[in-house]
Amino acid sequence: MDAKVVFLVLTFSISVLGMLAFVVALIQKQVLVPPSAAKSIFLANEFGHSELDSTSQLSDQWRTLDQSARKPILFFIVTATLWLVLGSLFGLLVSIKFHAPEFLGTEALLTFGKLRPLHLNIITYGWLSPAALAVSMWLVPRLTKVPLQSIKTLYAAGIIWNVGVLLGCIGILFGYTDGLEWLEFWWPTKILLAIAGAMIAIPLFKTIYLSKEKHLYVTMWYTICALIWFPALFIIANAHFLHSGVEQAIANWWFAHNVLGLWVTPLGLGIIYYLLPKITGHPIFSYQLSLFGFWGLALFYSQVGMHHLLGGPIPTWIGNLSVVMSVGMAIPVVTVAINHHVSTYKYFHVLKDSVVLRFIVFGAMSYTVSSLQGSLHSLRTFNYITHFTHWTVSHAHLGLYGFNTMVLFGGIYFALPRLVGRNFKHPQLLNLHFWVAAIGIIIYAIALGIGGWLQGVELRNVQGSFEQSVRLTMPYLIIRSVGGTLMLFSHLLMLYNVFSILRPMKVEAIHE
Amino acid sequence: MNKAYIFVFGGISTITLSIFIFILVPRIQVSAINKGSMSAQRPYTENELKGRHVYIENGCVYCHSQQVRDPVAGADKYFGWGRPSLPSDYIYDKPHLLGTMRTGPDLSNIGSRQPSRDWHHLHLYNPRSLVSWSIMPGFSFLYKEVTSVDSPQTGAIRVPGKNELWLVPSEEAEDLVAYLMSLKRDRDPVKASEAVK
Numbered sequence: 001m002d003a004k005v006v007f008l009v010l011t012f013s014i015s016v017l018g019m020l021a022f023v024v025a026l027i028q029k030q031v032l033v034p035p036s037a038a039k040s041i042f043l044a045n046e047f048g049h050s051e052l053d054s055t056s057q058l059s060d061q062w063r064t065l066d067q068s069a070r071k072p073i074l075f076f077i078v079t080a081t082l083w084l085v086l087g088s089l090f091g092l093l094v095s096i097k098f099h100a101p102e103f104l105g106t107e108a109l110l111t112f113g114k115l116r117p118l119h120l121n122i123i124t125y126g127w128l129s130p131a132a133l134a135v136s137m138w139l140v141p142r143l144t145k146v147p148l149q150s151i152k153t154l155y156a157a158g159i160i161w162n163v164g165v166l167l168g169c170i171g172i173l174f175g176y177t178d179g180l181e182w183l184e185f186w187w188p189t190k191i192l193l194a195i196a197g198a199m200i201a202i203p204l205f206k207t208i209y210l211s212k213e214k215h216l217y218v219t220m221w222y223t224i225c226a227l228i229w230f231p232a233l234f235i236i237a238n239a240h241f242l243h244s245g246v247e248q249a250i251a252n253w254w255f256a257h258n259v260l261g262l263w264v265t266p267l268g269l270g271i272i273y274y275l276l277p278k279i280t281g282h283p284i285f286s287y288q289l290s291l292f293g294f295w296g297l298a299l300f301y302s303q304v305g306m307h308h309l310l311g312g313p314i315p316t317w318i319g320n321l322s323v324v325m326s327v328g329m330a331i332p333v334v335t336v337a338i339n340h341h342v343s344t345y346k347y348f349h350v351l352k353d354s355v356v357l358r359f360i361v362f363g364a365m366s367y368t369v370s371s372l373q374g375s376l377h378s379l380r381t382f383n384y385i386t387h388f389t390h391w392t393v394s395h396a397h398l399g400l401y402g403f404n405t406m407v408l409f410g411g412i413y414f415a416l417p418r419l420v421g422r423n424f425k426h427p428q429l430l431n432l433h434f435w436v437a438a439i440g441i442i443i444y445a446i447a448l449g450i451g452g453w454l455q456g457v458e459l460r461n462v463q464g465s466f467e468q469s470v471r472l473t474m475p476y477l478i479i480r481s482v483g484g485t486l487m488l489f490s491h492l493l494m495l496y497n498v499f500s501i502l503r504p505m506k507v508e509a510i511h512e
Numbered sequence: 513m514n515k516a517y518i519f520v521f522g523g524i525s526t527i528t529l530s531i532f533i534f535i536l537v538p539r540i541q542v543s544a545i546n547k548g549s550m551s552a553q554r555p556y557t558e559n560e561l562k563g564r565h566v567y568i569e570n571g572c573v574y575c576h577s578q579q580v581r582d583p584v585a586g587a588d589k590y591f592g593w594g595r596p597s598l599p600s601d602y603i604y605d606k607p608h609l610l611g612t613m614r615t616g617p618d619l620s621n622i623g624s625r626q627p628s629r630d631w632h633h634l635h636l637y638n639p640r641s642l643v644s645w646s647i648m649p650g651f652s653f654l655y656k657e658v659t660s661v662d663s664p665q666t667g668a669i670r671v672p673g674k675n676e677l678w679l680v681p682s683e684e685a686e687d688l689v690a691y692l693m694s695l696k697r698d699r700d701p702v703k704a705s706e707a708v709k
Contacts, residue, residue, distance in 0.1 A: 004540055011532035018525020025518060098615070101640075101647045108653040113571020179568035179607040208516050216516055224516060225523035232527045236535060245546075245602035247539045249610045254534040262527070298522060302530035308612055311585035313597040315545075318538055384585045388577060388614035459614060462590040466617050467645050 033291055037215040038283035041143070041274060050281040050347075052354050053427065055417045066418040068147030069137065069203075072155035074419060074502070076134035077412055079162050081498050083126030084405075085491050090119040092484045098477040109173050117172050117184040124182070124259070125193065126165045128404055130158065132267035133200060135411035136223045138419070139274055140204060143220050144211035150203040157199035164192030180248070182256040183237060190238055194231060201227045218290045222270035225298060229262035246313055253308040260399065261301035265367075268404045269297075271411045272340060272364050279357045279414075280347035289335045296332030300325045307378040310387060326378030333371040340364040355430045359410030362438055366402030370395060385460060390473060390480075391452025398445045401487070406437065409494065416501050424501055433493040440486030443479060451476025542599050551600035552699035556691070563691030566684045568607070570651065576619045577611035578695070594621040594698035601697045616648055623695040630669050632689040633681050641672075654685040 025031050039047065043059060051057070058066075096103050097112045104110045141148050148154070168185030171177060176186040185193070204227055208220070216224075236242075237255030277284050284290060306314065306322035344361050351357050373395055377386045386392060413430055417423050424430060451473040458469035556564060567573070580588045582596045589595075597620060602608060626632060634641060637655050639648040658664040658678045667686070671677040681689070 004536065008532070008536050008540070011528045011536060015525050015529035015532055018521060018528065021521060022525070030515065030518060097649060098647060101649050105649050106652055111570055111651070111653075112649045113569075113574060116571055116574045175565070175569040177568060179573070179609070181573070181612070205516075216519075220516075221519045224519045228520065228523040229527050232524075232531070236531055240607075242535070242539070244606040245542070245604075245608055246599040246610075247542050248606065248608040249602075250538050250542075251535055252608065253612075254530070258530070295522070298526040302526050303533060305534065309610070311581040312579045312610060313599050313601065315538060315541055318534070321533065380585075384581075387585075388612060390615075392612065460586050462587045464587065466591055470615070470647060471645055 031291070033215065033287055035287045037217065038277070038287040040213070040215055040217055041278055042281075042283075046281070048281050050350050050353065051278050053356050053413065053417070053430075054423045055421065056423070058418065062142065062418070063421075065141040065145065065147060066138070066415075067421065068141050069151050069154060070419050072151055072158055073134050073138050073415070075155060075158050076130045076137075077416065077419075078498065078502070079158070080127050080131035080134065081412075081491075081495055083122050083130075083165065085488075085495050087119055087122030087127055088484070088488045088491050090115045090122065092481065092488050094119055095477070095481045095484045099474060099481065114173055117177070117181075118169055120182065121168060121172065121184055122165070123400070124264075125168070125185070126162075128264050128400065128408070130161060131408040131412065132264055132271070132404070135271050135408060135415055136219075136226075136267050137200070137203065138411075138415045139219055139271070140207050140223065143217045143274070144207050144213055146207050146210045146212075148203055149206035149210065153199055154203045157196040160192050160199070161196035164189050164196060167192070178238075178240070180252045182259060183252065187238060187240065190234070194234055194238075197227075197231050197234065201231075217274070218284075218287070218294065219270035219274045221294050222266035222273070226263055226266040226270075229258070229266075229302075233258050233262060249309060249312070250306065250314055250318065254305040257305035257308065258302060261297070261304065264400070264404050265301070266297065268363065268407045269336060269367070271407050272360055272367075275356065275360050275410060275414055276340060276343055276364065279354050279360070280343065280350050282343070282347060285339050285342040289339050293332040293335040293339065296328075296335065300328040300332060304329060304374075304378065307383060310378075310380060310383045323378050323380065323383075327375050329371060330375045333368060333375070337364075337368040341368070355427065355434055356410045356414045358431075358434050359406050359413065362434075363403050363407035363410065366398055366406065366441075370398040370403060373398070385456035386452065387456070388459060389452040389456040390448045390476070391456060394445050394448035394452055397441065397448070401441045402445065406441075409433070409437065412498070416498065420501055422501065424497060426497070426500070429493055429497055433490045433497065436486050436493065437490035440483045440490060442483075444483030444487065447476045447479035447483060451480070546600050546603055549598070549600050551603055553601060553604055553697065555604050556694060559687050559690045560694045561691075562684075563687035563689065564609075566654075566688040567609070567691055572619075573609050573611045575611075575613055575615035575648070576617070577614055578618065578620045578697075579610045580618060580620050580697075588618060591617065592625065593618045594624070595700075597697065616646075619692070619695055621696055621698040623693040624698055627693065629689055629693065632692055633669050633679060633685065634671070636685060636688065637671075637679055651685070654682050654688070656680040656682070 043061065093104065094112060094115045137148065137154065168189040171186040171189060172184055177184045178187055204223065233255055237251055243251045273284065273290065303325040304322050306319050307326050310319045341364065351361065376382055377391070377395070455469045455473045458464050458472065579597045580593050580595065583589050631642065636651045638650045638652065639646040658668065658680055659676050660678055661676055664678055665680060668678040668680045671679060
């Protein structure tokens with residue numbers, strides 16, 4: 001029989017059986033969660049007490065768990081921070097080239113078309129993925145009350161992953177590229193990423209298996225599924241023998257939106273779900289809603305990608321389906337938003353005492369805004385304007401920076417003192433990092449959003465000209481570079497913060 | 513037991529459903545459409561394919577789409593970019609280069625719109641020498657500048673306004689221009705197929 005038909009029947013049966021099993025689980029009340037489970041992240045004496053940035057009040061139980069995988073987690077954090085600085089430097093160079101096209105223009109290796117994919121891939125695979133994994137895996141022992149297992153596997157995975165990213169970047173520079181957006185890395189280097197991604201699941205599932213906790217906290221749901229989804233997405237999208245022409249474009253954007261929706265977003269949301277209540281000292285507003293938000297994301301987000309190809313030569317139904325699912329995303333987004341914002345609202349005063357909470361709350365707010373923006377501009381009416389414009393770039397940065405990166409900043413700043421057992425020497429630099437980054441991304445997103453919208457209106461103007469659509473974006477592209485400069489500066493602050501808290505460790509080692 | 517299995521199986525079934533809808537069904541449908549319809553496209557020549565790789569390597573796709581929208585969606589038709597694209601226009605495209613950004617104009621039919629080889633070379637060398645408002649990066653590193661009264665070699669192009677300056681395109685530049693000039697997707701599929709007969 002034709003292999004296509006076999007796969008068709010197979011995937012259909014698996015998904016239908018999965019849905020059936022889900023319904024059965026619902027009837028047997030397996031899926032429901034006890035509201036009291038929201039308090040499972042607190043020790044008996046901790047309830048109502050904020051866990052602030054410093055480690056002075058930390059109980060011994062957390063201390064042991066927090067340091068159970070110290071080395072690999074620190075390795076992930078340090079490499080991710082270095083990639084962030086490099087990736088955002090490339091981002092800024094790209095941004096400047098938009099309004100100064102001659103800038104660094106005579107060097108073949110520094111041409112716009114090479115720096116642009118380097119920026120995207122370094123940020124996605126060098127910074128976002130390892131940083132999100134670092135914080136999520138660091139939270140696993142806290143949530144399972146078991147020290148992290150298979151630490152060597154995690155360490156090895158971190159090394160393989162970073163080697164993969166490095167080789168992938170060198171490939172892009174020298175013309176070894178697969179040529180698909182979000183999947184530019186040459187395929188042999190992507191095999192390294194796939195292997196490392198699968199290896200990271202081993203410590204996760206081993207630790208869960210040993211856990212005696214009756215209930216898994218919501219953060220763990222997101223982490224478990226993200227680590228299942230990423231390898232599936234990555235392998236299917238890179239199976240080049242499967243795709244060409246228009247089908248490949250569909251697979252390409254299926255991956256490109258899912259890598260956000262089913263990989264970095266769930267990890268980021270999981271981190272918010274833990275840190276927000278932990279820092280305010282009170283459980284999230286409604287634990288049942290979080291269940292709703294989770295399954296909504298799993299179902300809707302996995303099907304939104306085709307809004308990137310609306311108006312293109314793809315079957316109309318598949319575009320329409322993605323529009324429906326993109327609007328459907330409003331359901332999990334609003335439920336998560338209610339949960340996050342209501343939980344924050346009552347304890348706003350804690351923001352004064354915790355810089356980490358500022359990052360987390362900013363991230364949660366950006367998630368709500370960028371997701372609702374996403375639902376809106378997936379509608380054909382809006383999409384026909386915003387498609388092919390800088391608006392999309394603004395939206396992507398609001399999501400990946402305003403939401404994900406800010407949450408990861410917070411997560412890393414929360415984890416680092418607990419990993420190394422000492423506090424930041426200059427907490428005011430963390431605060432400065434927050435404000436510079438926050439102002440940077442706000443300038444960036446608003447300026448480029450307006451510029452992109454005007455550009456899109458001009459691209460629909462039948463009496464207009466293409467020239468006009470280029471000319472009128474110019475001031476907004478310049479302002480974007482200002483925002484980008486602030487963001488890069490804040491990353492240098494972070495680099496300093498990370499290395500300054502690590503440094504005394506070496507001094508101690510000498511004394512020992 | 514902490515019910516981790518619910519999330520494992522739930523996660524697997526949602527992603528499988530998504531693969532079913534977005535990978536398998538369109539693949540079967542699009543290949544059926546392509547089989548049933550005529551295509552005006554011909555396979556790329558060896559030079560054009562090499563040029564296509566130069567296009568990919570230098571990231572042209574990040575600013576140039578290769579898909580023309582229906583007039584409902586945009587003013588593509590009025591900008592002279594050609595008829596709306598069909599799936600059969602892309603049967604020889606691997607990897608696809610549809611693109612999602614229009615910092616620069618659509619290139620689906622740039623070969624029909626700009627049939628001059630010299631124009632392409634001069635434009636790639638320095639876009640602003642021909643289009644004053646362009647923000648495209650120049651690709652001067654693909655060219656050698658030669659000062660000479662007469663043409664230094666076949667294929668060299670005289671830089672307008674500078675009598676004794678010639679551009680000698682590298683092999684990569686020649687391939688890239690061969691690829692760009694091959695982009696003529698505006699042919700009518702039915703007529704082209706009849707012409708083949």
